[in-house]
Amino acid sequence: MVASLYPHNLENKILLVYLEQDQGQLEGVSLELLGKGRALVDQMNLFENSNNWKIAGLLLGDQVQGLASQSISCGADEIYLADHPLLHDFTIEAFSRVAFQVVLETRPSVFLLGATPNGRDLAGRLAVRLRTGLNADCTGLEMEAEKGILVSEVSGFGGGVLAMIQMQQHRPQMATVRPGVFSALEADPHKTGKVISVDVDLTTEMVHTRLVERSVGQEVDLRKVPVLVAGGRGMHGDFITLQQLAQLLGGEVGATRPPVDEGHIERERQIGQTGVVCSPKIALCCGISGAFHFVVGIEKAVTVIAINSDPQASIFESADYCVLGDVHQVIPALIAELEKQGWSASSHNEGRGIADREAAYA
């Protein structure tokens, strides 16, 4: 078997977290990984009755020093800070080069990244360059304390089966983790840590990717909305009514695959196996037949309400409350009743939905 660039017996007791930032803002998943990493490292220290294990952050960017103290207050013991103008925009060449250098210098046992677009790109490159394994898109992480082995939970085949994945000899033990799985720690302003400056050896010739244009907005994050209003084929493309309902309830609109493919709604709102897995308090499923590939996306909902005109629709087997009826009549009636009872888009939207989301990512 091909060996990793450093073996397990030359590892240091470091859990390294890639701190992804965009325009001076840390990604939510990076803070979540600091929270989970802190717990894993504390558990290892408790088991070994030592203080040998540390959690370190890897922070790459241009003028991002300020994020180091935020990361320390959210769980990190030390931060490897690479600050360089060529790290202003994410390019795979610059970021993978510096990250590779830090990993070889620190030889961490574990290296965690968020399963974001750039996090996945970086992880895929680095795992091959380091000749190590990569547990991708994990939904759970544990340490087997005796051997210091990272056990990652991944949900295979659309979430029906959970697989536990690990590697024995290869280091670092790399994993990308799905955003929204873990919780960030509340910032502790008194917590102290070390910031270690990384010597960056980058020249423009090394960077082949050129960012021509960029315009990013507010990303919709359906994973943590309190109310999900999901529409399927049975909505016949009427997502405006669902949008209205979602606003009244302080939630967001999601969809099954067909309306997305037909262009009625953005792909980032697709729920299920190839879309988002969300955990709302209430999921309202409108005109959805209930295929397995969708249902896995609402499995974590506390309460599921389904409206469908087909008594045989399998969505009713995955719902707490079932309405056998025409969505084009029941939903307007529901909207009218909410308005009659004084629900309004603005108050609930600001009061519940957005505040919850901001709290989750603060």
Added chain:
Amino acid sequence: MPELRSVVCVKVVPKPEEVRVDPQTRLLDRLNARSEINPPDMNALEMALDLKDRYGGSISLLSMGPASFEPYLRVGLAMGCDHIYLLSDRAFAGADTLATTYTLAQAIHKLGGADLVFCGEESSDGATGQVPSGLAEWLDKAQLTLLTEIDVDLELKVAVGRREIKGGYEILEVPLPCVVSVRTAANEPRFMDYRLKEWAFEPQEAGRPGRVTIWSASDLDADPDCIGLNGSPTWVSELAQASSRHRKRLFLEGTNSEIAVQLVKLIQDNL
């Protein structure tokens, strides 16, 4: 002007809608499901075909798996690909991302490289989405991921891609050759061309160079330590069934407005 040479990496997977889930064990019954090219890979194929329509050149479809995958891959020929390469060897089995990307890279080296290597965003069964960047690393080439659109300039030897992320977009330029991953549902894969269909599915004549080439590990000059189970650092230590939440399945009765009143109450109580 030089010809554009593309490779499209595809995986053959069981059709999602035909994979039944046992409600008791929650395990997938894949045996009775027909297979197909992984739907996200069809978007990659369509993007490659569209470039071929515009600039000419050739497309090779590259896949890994048992010889029984061949008929599914021939769909690609009927859509406009020029050749199929199927990497088929017991020694390739059990590959994780590291071994898979190594094997695909060896095949691309054997093909003499390519200007563009296309991949789908992820597979519908495994869904790790880590193959494109791992492959780019083995090939030591640039990458453009999650693209919805692409264009190339064959004289300047660059590719420009549009990537939709974070509720917006990025436009990135990289030198050719490069590895591209295509956003699922970024385009509408074309139907098979009826004029090509017969040609695509006709059996290969003995002694004549065929359109489908099957390569084994020795054909690829692959390091046995880097392929299949042997070349895979990760292993599955445990399989568990995802716990399924118990649902009440209570039907609400009444007129639409009576149901609406009940729904509002339920929403208030559960929010």
